[in-house]
Amino acid sequence: MGTTYALCGRRKKAEECLDALRRFPDFDPIGLAYIYSTLNEKDLALAALEKTFERRSPVILYIKVEPMFDPLRDDPRFIALLKKIGFEK
Numbered sequence: 099m100g101t102t103y104a105l106c107g108r109r110k111k112a113e114e115c116l117d118a119l120r121r122f123p124d125f126d127p128i129g130l131a132y133i134y135s136t137l138n139e140k141d142l143a144l145a146a147l148e149k150t151f152e153r154r155s156p157v158i159l160y161i162k163v164e165p166m167f168d169p170l171r172d173d174p175r176f177i178a179l180l181k182k183i184g185f186e187k
Contacts, residue, residue, distance in 0.1 A: 100129070101166065104136035112137060126150065128157045132166050143167075144175045151179060158183060 100115030112133055119125050127149040134143035147167075150158045161167050162185050170176040180186075
C-alpha cells in the first residue's frame with residue numbers, strides 16, 4: 099500500500115505505511131526500500147536494501163530486475179550491493 103500511495107503522490111499516507119511497517123519486529127526491510135525508492139529517498143532506500151541483504155532475505159535476489167529500484171541503478175552503492183550479492187552490473 100505504501101508504494102501505491104507514493105506512486106499516487108500521497109506522501110503522508112506512504113509515510114504512515116512506513117511507520118506501520120516499523121512496528122512489526124520481524125518485518126522485512128525490503129518493504130521500506132520499495133516505499134523509499136518510490137518516494138525518491140535514495141539514501142533510505144539503499145539503507146533498507148543493505149539491511150535486507152544483512153538479514154539474508156531471499157527477496158534481495160530480485161533487486162537486479164525489480165523496476166521499483168530503477169531510480170537507484172546508477173548509484174554506486176546500489177552497484178556495490180549487486181556485486182556483494184554476486185551480480186555483475
